[in-house]
Amino acid sequence: MEEIVLEVQPRGELGKSKVKDLREKGFIPAVIYAEGKKSQPIKVSHRQLWQLIHQHRLESTVINLKIQDDKEQKGRPCLIKEIQHDPVKGDIIHVDFNEISLTKVIKVNVPVVAKGEPVGVRQEGGSLEHTLWEIEVECLPTDIPKDIEVDVSQLKIGDDIHIKDITFPSNIKVLNNPEAIVFSVTAPIKEEVVVPAVEGEEKQEPEVIKEKKEVPAEGAEEEKSEKEKK
Missing domain, CATH: 2.170.120.20 (Ribosomal protein L25, C-terminal domain)
Incomplete structure (x- = not known):
């Protein structure tokens, strides 16, 4: 497994206005979640995180978070749980990390x-x-x-x-x-070839078949008149 180390800092800035100021200073607010532990707010350098995103596929990469001023000086192996982006600008505005155990599947x-x-x-x-x-x-x-x-x-x-x-x-x-x-x-898609009409060629009009008028048989008219007289 390739070891990727990301240095982060504890975050005391909470609340919408303070988080906004944090982003303006070049940091991204983040949280580390762990099973059986209290979640820990942290802040990540926007520049460092952006470099990692372009160099690695972070959704399936284990990141070793090194927290500044951590007395134990132990890295916390994590997977990125979610990256939130600004819906208009597309900038990264928040990251959730999920701490994992290296001995559990x-x-x-x-x-x-x-x-x-x-x-x-x-x-x-x-x-x-x-x-x-x-x-x-x-x-x-x-x-x-x-x-x-x-x-x-x-x-x-x-x-x-x-x-x-x-x-x-x-x-x-x-x-x-x-x-x-x-x-x-x-298979490749075959395109239908349309043959262009030749210039000057007369367009043939379709033949119109007229309804044939029924002509009475010879002598039928006289027979009809005789019956009417009777």
Whole structure:
């Protein structure tokens, strides 16, 4: 497991106005939650957190929080529980950390990445469809894989890769449906070719078939007149 250390500070600033001032000074308010422990308010450097977000996938990365002035000087292994953003500006406004035990299994989502270019794309003009982007696994925090790499180079048009087709490390347990499709290669979409009309070519009008008027048979009119006289 890659060790990521983030230095944080205890936070005494509580309340809307004080938290606003905290953000203006370059800090993000945060809270550490732990089972059986009281939650602890902290503040995180906006710059340091922003760097971590761009360098790592923090949703499944264990972060060792080093709290300033902590007498025990022990890091607290955590996973990010939630990152809140400003609905208008998109800035990070709050972070929740969840402290974990390194000796207890946890459930996390691990990203799936494709390796190689499918035969069906390279030679047949198909498209690679990435259906399942994350796989939920259960393992120790120290065994969380960075990602799950799947070789798709042999896929032809119409081929699929299901979860059951992937070989996973023995120290993780996959929780998704084994029949779930992760990757597939589909045939190219054929566009309908519209033939333009030739300039100057007369457009043929459809033939109009008029209703045929019924003509009485010869002698039928005379027979009708005789009956009317009677």
